[in-house]
Amino acid sequence: MSKADFDRSAEDVGNILQLEHVNLTVPDQGIAALFYVTGLGFTRDPYIDFGTRNMWVNLGAQQFHLPKADPQLFRGHISVVVPDLDDLKKRLDFITKPMAGSKFAWTEQADHLALRCPWGNDIRAYAPGRFSRMPLGMPEVTVTVPAATSAGICRFYQQVMRCPASHSGGITRVKVGYNQELVFAEGDQVSGYDGHHIAVYVADFSGPHSWLQERQLISEESDQHQYRFVSIVDPDSGEVLTELEHEVRSMSHAMANRPLVNRNPAVNFFTYQKGNEIFTPGERV
């Protein structure tokens, strides 16, 4: 390959630099820990929200935030990458008995394990390699949206959030940073919105804010470094297309690029050796 053949545009990123967390309330922190930490193998954040009212669970550079309240259901599914699917299957077998009576379930699909969390959330676990440059983490979330809304949603992310986005066959894909996507897929049935949220970090913080503020779409002025909006609108018509609370954070937010502790999920009492407890990506994926 000559230098002229490098695809320089493949390296471009848009205004949303990272999708950091999905916030889903859960009614029972013990059951949540059993699913997300013991089962999925992710790491409970040791520094913040480690009591019994809330729990942050780290997976690579992303997190689930799980405050205690009635369960929320993500409208769509959340994709995660785990280091080894065979190891994950063993851990899921291990938690099956104590999960009895909950909605927990899992099935093996062609290229992933389809999991249902104890309260019904759809989480899909992939091995490294399916998503580029993500050995552990949350490469995409897929939001189910009403029919005939995905084109307008694409315009919203292109024009308001200033992200590369594409639209085809009822699906909009929004590029997030260098290794994530926010996906909106039209579906037949969309349940009511229950207030779950996502958190994103943006380079241009004031541009989207001005646009949203002019239209009275800012739902919360949290502080200097964060605001929230809920409605995703067609910038052409102003029509509300769907709802998903976005916690929009600037790059000077205290949590931006915080190094997250990640353990090696394959380590347990029997496999432990000094030094193997920290997750280290084994290969470039």
Ligand SMILES: [Fe+2]
């Ligand atoms: Fe949040």
